[in-house]
Amino acid sequence: MSTTTYKTRESVPAKETWRLEDIYSDSSTWQTDYDKIVELTTKLKEFYQNIHNGESLLTYLKLEEETNFLYRKVFAYGMLLNDLDTRVTHAQVLRDKATQLGQQISAARSFFMPFLLSLDEETLKEYISEADDLRYFEKDLYEAYRYKKHVLTKEKEEVLALMGEALSAPSKIFGMINNADIKFGEVTSDGGEKVELTRGMFAKIMKNEDREKRKEAYKAYYKPYVEGQNTIAATLAAAIKNNVLTTKLREYPSALEKALFADVVPKEVYENLLKVTKENISPMHTYTEIRKKLLGVEELRPYDLSVPLVKGVEKEISYDEAYDIMLKSLEPLGQEYVSTLKSFKEKRYFDVRETPAKRSGAYNMGVYGVHPYVLLNHQDDIRSLFTLTHECGHAMHSYYSGKYQPQISAGYSIFVAEVASTVNEILLIRYLLKTTEDSKMKKYLLNYFIDSFKGTFFTQVMFAEFEKITHEKAENGEPLNVDVFNLIYEEIFSEYNGDTLVLDDEVKYGWSRIPHFYRPFYVYKYATGYVSAIEIADRILSGDHETLENYLTFLKSGSSEYPLELLKKTGVDLSKPEPIQNALAIFSDLVDEFSKS
Structure with missing residues (x-):
């Protein structure tokens, strides 16, 4: 096996490394652009209460675009440099300076959206007619108007802005619990010693042929989530309730529709995804049965779901x-x-x-x-x-x-x-x-395809259903707690995986480890x-x-049109059930072919 992990960056062949010089030749040229952005940011602030016609609006927007262009380069250079070696102080400084600069830019232009939405449409049309080059920005300017009915009075917006940190607290709290505070249980190393489990170890052990090792790791992994169930449940419940609260304040019909608004996706697309998947779930159950048979176990357990079913085919690919x-x-x-x-x-x-x-x-x-x-x-x-x-x-x-x-x-x-x-x-x-x-x-490849399909499609649809149910409960004023989350999650997990799978007690706590739930209606x-x-x-x-x-x-096409319209031009219409039905038919064929191979 050739060397794939190097002890130093210097030992990596140059042809296998980035050319960050394509962004900046060195840190001094980075600093030049950084300083220029600071100047531009000061100029952005000067437009507060100073946009009165088409020419001043155009000048502001061109200045903002120039700032954005330079900032993306400054931020990218700092981030990419830091990611190559996260220990290097110089790279950390560049990344942190860029991040702080981004916050300053946001603050400098925070006045603009309220100003734009305060204009009536006739005034905006008049501005655009005064400056031909505003046609370049026209679509984005009118896009902002879509949000006008969901923007509150100036006083209420200020209150919401002040509450921003408090409203985002559940996500931050879960991040601290999940990344800083959680300590997993112990597992037995190959040398027979007890060692603390890590996330990286867990993923590898779940593919280990030794079933007892998988079971031990599974129990150890879920141990802190089970122990912290009440705290995490309260945190997730607060996140959902906060989302429902802002949905009501901004007068969206539902939290789901608020999440779909930016991409102009009708809620029927989301609901259709869940419905069609559930109607065509039986091949997933068949695959679970095949997995039990090939593993030769009396009871198929959750810690048996990731171990490869075809062994001895790994080969080196440079x-x-x-x-x-x-x-x-x-x-x-x-x-x-x-x-x-x-x-x-x-x-x-x-x-x-x-x-x-x-x-x-x-x-x-x-x-x-x-x-x-x-x-x-x-x-x-x-x-x-x-x-x-x-x-x-x-x-x-x-x-x-x-x-x-x-x-x-x-x-x-x-x-x-x-x-x-x-x-x-x-x-x-x-x-x-x-x-x-x-x-x-x-x-092996068929198995890889099936497992990829399962992880990227079925698991995400299952998560999407959990989000929909829990938000609807909050919208109806129903309680959200450990028992409610456990009941919903265990029920849909069983529904997606089938009766062949015997559920360990830990399964129902699966909701407690998913960070995506703090970014609602994203996983679909x-x-x-x-x-x-x-x-x-x-x-x-x-x-x-x-x-x-x-x-x-x-x-x-970038973002020249809304996502659904861009996809329709490729022949995929997600407002209809056919694309989902076609994909699920392919999954069924893969499972059938795998069972016969």
Whole structure:
């Protein structure tokens, strides 16, 4: 096995590291832009009560856009530098200075939205007619008007702003409980010693073939959540009630509709997702039965749900080989897409290897006016191949949107973000399944596809249903406490996984460990993104040239239209049940094929 974890950054080959010089040649040029932003921020403040016509409005908006452009670079440089080695004080200082500067910018322009919404529409039209260049900002200006009926009086808005920290307290409290205070129970190391469990260890042990080790880790992992159940329940209940309170104050019909408002998503899309999934849940139950049979256990338990069902197929895939496999799998997206992505590697848009104190995981960060940056912790295995392919989907989305859209519409909504990454993953796994001759490897890939589908779709839909039920209870004035959360979570967990699974007592506390619940009605976007990606990828693979062209246009569209409209242009209409039904039919076929392989 080649070296995948290096003791120092200096030992990593230069070709596998980022070129941060593409943003700033050094810290002194970073500081130059930082100082310029400070000056621009002061100028932004001067527009308070000083926008009286189209020309002054245009001057303000152009100044704000220039500030945003420079700030994104300043912030990106500090964050990316810090993530390479989180111990380095210099990088921490740059990141922290950038973060504080962002807060100063927000404060400087906080007057603008109340000012804009205080204008009547005729006045705004008059301003736009006075300055032709305001046409560039016109869509965003009118977008703000959508919120006008949900904006309170100046006095009430000031009170809400003052209450902001208190309203966000439950999320912060849970973050402290979950990240700082929780100590997991002990597990037995390979050497027979008792050691404290960590989250990283837990994920690995859940894939361990030793069932007793899995059970021990499962019990140890849930131990602090069970012990802290009342505190965490009170925290989550407060978060939900706060959300319901602000929903009522801002006169949205429901907390769900408030969450969907920004993306212009009708609540029927959310409800349809839950309904169609429940109507087609039986293949999930079948897969649970298959898992029990292949593991050969008398009772299938929750700690049996992550262990691989196909063993002995892991093989080394170097970074260079993984990149080549990825490019080959993405050929259906066309020569331009593939050649562009190939150039990313040559231009060093990636930081590839795990090194001491480097940020864990993987992400893509598009820097407008520069290029995407992708952080990896590549381990020369098949999972790293999928991670690379996933993040390159995000990177190409950032690249295309940044190239073809002006700054104002280059960013894209989270609602569509996972589509580009998942299309790549679907194309990769379809390619591997098609080209793999080894029957054992093919079964492993089928299992990987099924588990990926389960985690990205079914689990997120289950979470989405939990959020909907708990918010509706709060809206109806019903109590929220440990017993209520436990009852709801255990019931839907059983409903999604089927009767074959024997539930340990810990299952019902699953709600207590999910940080996404403090960002309400967010997780459903993973599921809709997955559904959309499967439909797009399979149409492209079928030779549908129109879908391919529409998809490439979608990648170039940024936020030029609302998410549902962008997806409709690819042929995916999430207002109808068909995309979800089609995806669930594919899942059923995968389970069937896996059972026969």
